[in-house]
Amino acid sequence: MDMIQMLPQQLVFGLALGAVYGLIALGYTMVYGILLMINFAHGELFMIGAYVGWAVLTWLINAQLGGLHPIWVLPMLLLMAMSVTGVLGVALERFAYRPLYTRGATRLGPLISAVGASIFLQNAVMLTQGARMKVYMTSLLFPRNWYVNIAGVRISALVLVMISVALLLMWLLNTFVQRTTLGRCIRSVAEDREAAAIMGVNVRQVISLTFLLGSALGGAAGVLVGLYYTQIDFFMGYSAGLKAFTAAVLGGIGNLKGAMLGGLMLGVIESLAVTFINPAYRDVVAFAVLILVLVFRPTGLLGESVPHANKV
Amino acid sequence: MMPKRILLAVALGLIAIIAPLIAPNDYIVGTLARICLYATLALGLNIVVGFAGLLDIGYVAFFGIGSYIYALLCSPHFGLHLPFLLALPIVVVATALCGILIGAPTLRLGGDYLAIVTLGFGEITYLLLLNLDRPVNITNGPSGIIGIDPPAVLGYAASSNTQYYYLFLAMLALVLVASRRLQHSRIGWAWQAIREDELAARTMGINTMVAKLQAFAVGASFAGFAGALLASWQRSVFPENFLFTESINVLAMVIIGGMGSLAGVILGAAIIVALPEIFREFLSYRLLVFGLMLMVLMIFRPQGILVPRGARRGATQ
Numbered sequence: 001m002d003m004i005q006m007l008p009q010q011l012v013f014g015l016a017l018g019a020v021y022g023l024i025a026l027g028y029t030m031v032y033g034i035l036l037m038i039n040f041a042h043g044e045l046f047m048i049g050a051y052v053g054w055a056v057l058t059w060l061i062n063a064q065l066g067g068l069h070p071i072w073v074l075p076m077l078l079l080m081a082m083s084v085t086g087v088l089g090v091a092l093e094r095f096a097y098r099p100l101y102t103r104g105a106t107r108l109g110p111l112i113s114a115v116g117a118s119i120f121l122q123n124a125v126m127l128t129q130g131a132r133m134k135v136y137m138t139s140l141l142f143p144r145n146w147y148v149n150i151a152g153v154r155i156s157a158l159v160l161v162m163i164s165v166a167l168l169l170m171w172l173l174n175t176f177v178q179r180t181t182l183g184r185c186i187r188s189v190a191e192d193r194e195a196a197a198i199m200g201v202n203v204r205q206v207i208s209l210t211f212l213l214g215s216a217l218g219g220a221a222g223v224l225v226g227l228y229y230t231q232i233d234f235f236m237g238y239s240a241g242l243k244a245f246t247a248a249v250l251g252g253i254g255n256l257k258g259a260m261l262g263g264l265m266l267g268v269i270e271s272l273a274v275t276f277i278n279p280a281y282r283d284v285v286a287f288a289v290l291i292l293v294l295v296f297r298p299t300g301l302l303g304e305s306v307p308h309a310n311k312v
Numbered sequence: 313m314m315p316k317r318i319l320l321a322v323a324l325g326l327i328a329i330i331a332p333l334i335a336p337n338d339y340i341v342g343t344l345a346r347i348c349l350y351a352t353l354a355l356g357l358n359i360v361v362g363f364a365g366l367l368d369i370g371y372v373a374f375f376g377i378g379s380y381i382y383a384l385l386c387s388p389h390f391g392l393h394l395p396f397l398l399a400l401p402i403v404v405v406a407t408a409l410c411g412i413l414i415g416a417p418t419l420r421l422g423g424d425y426l427a428i429v430t431l432g433f434g435e436i437t438y439l440l441l442l443n444l445d446r447p448v449n450i451t452n453g454p455s456g457i458i459g460i461d462p463p464a465v466l467g468y469a470a471s472s473n474t475q476y477y478y479l480f481l482a483m484l485a486l487v488l489v490a491s492r493r494l495q496h497s498r499i500g501w502a503w504q505a506i507r508e509d510e511l512a513a514r515t516m517g518i519n520t521m522v523a524k525l526q527a528f529a530v531g532a533s534f535a536g537f538a539g540a541l542l543a544s545w546q547r548s549v550f551p552e553n554f555l556f557t558e559s560i561n562v563l564a565m566v567i568i569g570g571m572g573s574l575a576g577v578i579l580g581a582a583i584i585v586a587l588p589e590i591f592r593e594f595l596s597y598r599l600l601v602f603g604l605m606l607m608v609l610m611i612f613r614p615q616g617i618l619v620p621r622g623a624r625r626g627a628t629q
Contacts, residue, residue, distance in 0.1 A: 096607050099611045100610060103614055112567050112610050120603030123596075123599045127596060238556075281439070288432070291417075294421060294428065298421050
């Protein structure tokens, strides 16, 4: 009985976290859709986004907001984090990955390079920011007594904002990819890079753009997670990255809607595991579901959309 | 061409044998022992990734399973103290079975999906090692299993780093010979045919399912073997020994040396184990440099340092 009462509350947490997983998963899925490459350093960009958000928030609070209306604080954090991680993502692609795939390396080369980048970024942050965790002063931005009660379930303002920001960013990305010329370029490169190049699409620019968008979303997710958990450290990108990648595969890799669905599902599955099984087995359940989905429906829930998917 | 290669191999073997005698301190002997241990592990992954072209990024799970089985068989935890030479084959067979168990449902999947599933299995294994201390205490949770028996043969137990080094070197030689024999066996050719073109391999009459399962089983058994050695050396095992990062380290050993090349794999193991030690002077900067080196190495030698003959294409290209 106790469990059943806990469930709605846990589901809300699960949805909030799932929306963030989806946001990070978009970065994995976009890059994979175009380059067939697992960008292992993406989790690190998410972590750096959290650090940028923390730095800006701390600075703003110390400066008494510097004349900024409180409502602009969150957009400011997101904007700063997204700019930094977006640029970093483009630089990563330019210097760590592009030299590899333009020289016709095996598919595993970029993977190892990405692992190197991930170790490098983690340690760079640890060395410059220290190994101790940083604390987000979330309660100044979203006081604990801001919440709504819906059918006995307490939903805090922060959780509502998290879910709305994540969904808003997803919607913006989806609209951009579906409705604009640049978005069409991205889709064409994902479908067939050579044909797109023949039709006059600048493939390198499209790849850079993909990294810019994906990394920026990862940075935004970092800020949201920082606000939610209030504590961040240089190692946070590892498990979040793993989860988000799981979400991307769950929904069908290369598929934007799949990444969102996969993220939300993963969040909900985890909250169910926490409620009904044992919090210690949260991740076991998450990965077990992933394996089952892949074994019975190898292309994910909504199907993959990657170039030449069968020519592995 | 052949005699030159044999000469080189003999020379390297001799250097390996006298290395502990000229090493300036015990710490370096320990590092050398570690290189042998990880080379054994990497040779196992090389069978799966390098020969058969199946990308496994949760390989350390088998290493962990082997370690824990050895630990349970040879420690006060369950009060079992099997002799080293009896426990070793049990571990090898048990991890090979685990390889088949994990391989069987996933082999339909190609390329990167297989990688993700193995990653999932790797994470699950780690979490189970961490949490299986309740309701029945099997793995002793985060505190690990301690007091594991050292390897003892005919009453002589290894205790110093030098003794472990020679033990691991002998084991590495064993696994190296096994790998070499496998590479040029019927199974080995089947694996390499699958790596190059699975459809063509099947057309030529290779039972790809069986061949892939064999690759998984053999690869897993090598890892179990190395795991038993690790447990007997550390005299203790902890879940933290088998994190995902360790899988990636082993994969890096296989790839940077030159995938599919046995000498390359050993070179890769030496580089990955020794690099952080060499940069130990820089202390906190060593992992930073390690990450940078991985990137630089891949940019300048994308095929690995020693490219194997006859294998111009990598796994899952």
